[in-house]
Amino acid sequence: MTSEKQPELTPPTTDLACAIREHVSAALGNPAAPVLLHRPFFPAQAWDYVKECLDSGWVSSAGNYVARFEDMLANATGCRRAVAMINGTTALEVSLLLAGVKRGDEVLCPSLSFVATANAISHCGGAPHFVDVCSKRLSISVDALADRLKEVAAMTRDGAVNRHTGRRIAVLCVMHCFGHPADLDALLGICEKYRITLVEDAAESLGSFYRGRHTGRTGLISAVSFNGNKILTTGGGGAILTDDDALADRAKHLTSTAKIPHLYEFRHDEVAWNYRLPNLNAALGVAQLEVLDHIVRAKRSLAEHYRSHLSPIAGIELLLEPDDCFSNYWLNTIILPENPDCSLRDQVLNELNRSGLQSRPIWVPMHMLPMYASCTRGPMEVSESLYRRLVNIPSSPELSPDWVGC
Numbered sequence: 001m002t003s004e005k006q007p008e009l010t011p012p013t014t015d016l017a018c019a020i021r022e023h024v025s026a027a028l029g030n031p032a033a034p035v036l037l038h039r040p041f042f043p044a045q046a047w048d049y050v051k052e053c054l055d056s057g058w059v060s061s062a063g064n065y066v067a068r069f070e071d072m073l074a075n076a077t078g079c080r081r082a083v084a085m086i087n088g089t090t091a092l093e094v095s096l097l098l099a100g101v102k103r104g105d106e107v108l109c110p111s112l113s114f115v116a117t118a119n120a121i122s123h124c125g126g127a128p129h130f131v132d133v134c135s136k137r138l139s140i141s142v143d144a145l146a147d148r149l150k151e152v153a154a155m156t157r158d159g160a161v162n163r164h165t166g167r168r169i170a171v172l173c174v175m176h177c178f179g180h181p182a183d184l185d186a187l188l189g190i191c192e193k194y195r196i197t198l199v200e201d202a203a204e205s206l207g208s209f210y211r212g213r214h215t216g217r218t219g220l221i222s223a224v225s226f227n228g229n230k231i232l233t234t235g236g237g238g239a240i241l242t243d244d245d246a247l248a249d250r251a252k253h254l255t256s257t258a259k260i261p262h263l264y265e266f267r268h269d270e271v272a273w274n275y276r277l278p279n280l281n282a283a284l285g286v287a288q289l290e291v292l293d294h295i296v297r298a299k300r301s302l303a304e305h306y307r308s309h310l311s312p313i314a315g316i317e318l319l320l321e322p323d324d325c326f327s328n329y330w331l332n333t334i335i336l337p338e339n340p341d342c343s344l345r346d347q348v349l350n351e352l353n354r355s356g357l358q359s360r361p362i363w364v365p366m367h368m369l370p371m372y373a374s375c376t377r378g379p380m381e382v383s384e385s386l387y388r389r390l391v392n393i394p395s396s397p398e399l400s401p402d403w404v405g406c
């Protein structure tokens, strides 16, 4: 019996770029005005809370909104404590310091992440040690990590040491890419085996859960971001999350100039930072956290909407939440067929952006950036391939088909 093989219906590259542009546009109701990648949503209360700061004069580091924001954040994530900070990068830097990263230590992390991940490591005196990602979750690959540690790690009294560099491997910093949780249990298992501390860069994953647990709760300590393009924004801002009261207290002290509380005296007991989040920004954060569920629901329904509109296009894939996870779908992601010189990706980005549908590629993997090119690393095939194939399309909550403000 001969079976006739179904021909692959992948259109030629230019046609594919046009097809993607047409389908994305149709999914959004063929909008006339430019559509931004991620426009923040501010509920009516935001104006009231910010006005209250202006009226009362409490716009800076003192004021009630910071503590309220921290409590709400702890509540929303199920963490015991949240400590607000000026941005996500500083929150990650403080997380790594408190997790024990010392000058000369290595921190395992993905190369395919926003540059802040490696910058935070560097600012603590650590050296990024890049590991490849998995193509299903876009976060650190469990297999690549296990292989890498098997190859380079020697166990000593101080924990794992990289046989090639002689440096201690202190921390694994996982990142939940575009809101899709990494395989935390498997990664934690590897960390325990090698006595490496787990820290989460949860900058993109507020509202995302791994096996029912909010991201940021598996590691010792983690960082979230409230930058303008994130799922919630305070204009600029971030926070650390932890279940450890001592770590949270220490984070607060270190990031607020190590001042000993006193009615009037200025006494500080160590070299510290001013990474405090102003009350004005925290007020915006309180208003935003009140509608987090609303926003996550809208983003999940937009993802579902894209899925039904874009799945007829042969040759592309949409990134979906892992089976055991609930994702905030921060940025919707198209994965293109392999195109060795990024030519197809660039055609798609040109088509979309020229027609007002603001879209972007993923970050250039950090091992390809000048300041991180000489960092120690494992193989990077998946990161490099995804870099050439990935496109994020407009993902604002208001684009959801059943969006109603509030």
Ligand SMILES: *Cc1c(COP(=O)(O)O)cnc(C)c1O
Pocket (backbone or CB within 6 Å): 087, 088, 089, 090, 092, 113, 114, 116, 117, 175, 201, 203, 204, 225, 226, 227, 237, 238
């Ligand atoms: C946004 C982001 C950060 C940093 O947050 P900022 O608030 O911009 O400093 C860190 N890591 C990742 C993965 C991010 O996406």
